[in-house]
Amino acid sequence: MGLPINTAHQTISLKSLEAFNAIIKTGSATAAAKQLGLTQPGISRLLALLEEYIGFQLFYREKGRLIPTDEALTLVKEVELTLMSVDRIALLANNIFHSNLGQLRLVAPNSFIAGPLADVVTDFLQKHPRVKISLDTHSPTRAREIVVHRSADCGFIQLPENHPGLICHHLVSSNTVCAVSSTHKLATKKVLSCKDLGDEDLILLGKGRNSRLQIENAFLRDKIPMQVRLETHTVAIACTFAKRNIGIAIVNEMLAQQYASEGLVLIPFTPQIVHEYAFITSAHAPMNRLTEAFYQHCKTYFENKF
DSSP states (O other): OOOOOOTTSOOOOHHHHHHHHHHHHHSSHHHHHHHHTOOHHHHHHHHHHHHHHHTSOOEEEETTEEEEOHHHHHHHHHHHHHHHHHHHHHHHHHHHHTTOSEEEEEEOOHHHHHTHHHHHHHHHHHHSTTEEEEEEOOOHHHHHHHHHTTSSSEEEEESOOOOTTEEEEEEEEEOEEEEEETTSTTTTOSOEETTTTTTSEEEEEOTTOHHHHHHHHHHHHTTOOOEEEEEESOHHHHHHHHHTTSOEEEEEHHHHGGGOBTTEEEEEEESOOOEEEEEEEETTSOOOHHHHHHHHHHHHHHHHHO
């Protein structure tokens, strides 16, 4: 409980409570003034205002010291609790201002979360140890609606994107590569074209994606038939089978990098096909401070990384 409010007078002053507490601790107005960085007359005025507010005397003088009355001693614990509460509010506000507290809800493609976003989130959490992050993955259609309706604070999506309820901030671009088993005859090539892949079994991500359409159009322009042996919906699975020499996977370089190893090499694909990602937020409300801090963190990370 806080101190009772005397509605007949002006609202109690926080400075008056601080002055009262300082006098209790130091025993004099002069020492209290020094502790609070005020003048002795200033402390005396604050004490007088508090006594006027509550309607009774708080101190009496004895041998040059201010001695608290019994009534003052009754108030001491409550005043200390009130001032501690104010300090907690100040600390909380400071943490909010510096994005050191709160929960961030975000949604992104599974391959993006497991890939580059894992490092981004880890680094952010290390810099903001009291922040909690909720990660979720959905289809692009569902992810859009979740962000639009603010069930998530932000998300990541592949461009192009034109949903009227979203604000898109371009974040990072990635080229297309061929994931090739290190034992494959083409593993030493510097670049792979449609012509190079004309007689090869291919592993492609499922139909309907913009990047898949661009790959198909590239083969059509060169009049080279595609030999699709395996279709999947994740870069992880495509790279797993490419490593086992089931075929050559044509995939997003940024997402495939985590699967490159001694058994799998990534070779640039030509013609160049670019994958673009955006940081998305709802158009119906501005970003809160924590979301803005996370966006700036992501922006800096990708600018330095890619």
